[in-house]
Amino acid sequence: MPIRAVIWDIDDTLFDYDSADREAALGHLEAEGCLAAYASPEAAFTHWRDVMERVFGRFLAREITFAEHRRERVRTILAVARPGLRLTGEEADQWYARYELRYEAAWRIFPDVLPALDALTPGYRHGILSNSGLRDQERKLRAFGIHDRFEAVLCADELGLSKPAPEAFHAACEALGVRPDEAAYVGDRPDTDALAATTAGLTGIWLDRCGAVPAPTGIPRISTLAQLPRTLLGEPV
Template identity: 25%
Template sequence: MIKAVLFDLDGTLLDRDESVKLVIADQYSRHHHVLSHIPKDTYTTRFIELDAHGYVWKDKVYQQLVQEFQIEKMTWEGFLEDYLTHFKHSCVPFPNLIQMLKTLKSESLQLGMITNGKGQFQMDNIVALGIKDYFDTILISEWEGIKKPDAKIFRRALEQLEVSPEESVFVGDHPENDVNAAKRAGMQCIWKKDSSWSGANADAVIEDLIELPLLVKAAEGGKR
């Protein structure tokens, strides 16, 4: 019997690509006096390229931007602090996020989250999405001292939920850090399809979060 569903955050519950576009466009507008020599589209496009879907931390991104665009009136540290402060105001959920979580909770399933990233930054984003209270445990790599794809962080979450790998399903968008890592930890895994990747070795695939509750039932033979 499936007793718990665990999730990744970025690219799975949080539409990070859209969120980044919003926060960087907002940053450009608020600091136009500093960035006016750079076209808005050029600034946002270059940020997204350097960010590499979040796998390059923003200190490196802003150092590169300041150098490339010869920005003189604001430091990269200032841009980074601005990003960290304002990102939570631009968080975009994937469609049907709250409805999906409510449905899973109504089925008496425990919910967990495992996300890589900076602790308070990620927690602020989780709160901004309005989903924190749906989760029985939330593990963020900086605070845990372990990050995906290390199987230890998956096992730690399962221990906190007091469920076995066989009683749990993991949902994520990254073929290695989410899908393969969760499978190595002994869990069933559902891939939240992401066009950035050609595919993933998952037990099932979803394109919309609303599909998830039925797949969880299917994973346990439709019985609860």
């Protein structure tokens, strides 16, 4: 069955999350007097990212809300970086908001995104399926001027479902009015994006920008979105 729709991940697929988060986290930790608690900036960022992955996992498991996950991230970081500091919920929100200002200032879209969307606009419907929060992701898409390229934007907080659950991919297909075997999903994670989409009956495509980890077998792999049009046609890149 030919592919009629492309469903996209956002972070580290359309948007350079890793660079923005690194720049913002280190600047923020320094400004808040937290960086000196770590052996090096790399150690600080490793801790920052470990805390994010762990606490975000609790949000994806629906143990806490998206807003609660932010407060928990702040408190878990500060327990190490400023052990004497005790913040109220509101103060934790403000601490996170100061990070967010830096994070938004560091937002960058990958240079291959607009050419790929232009090349794929005639002929394909486009949607978003992200494990993050809808408000944040829609702001990103608007900031990059690409929000209206997508007919549907589905995010884990509003959807109540997250990747790798097949139901999350099926909801995105339904929103675009296509069957799973008529849709491709493009994302930077081989497991929760490409493999999970394939398991759900879509064509999962792994965008491997770094070439850092072994590829799951049987999953189409591209290193730039310039290779996507041919991959959607089942042609070698």
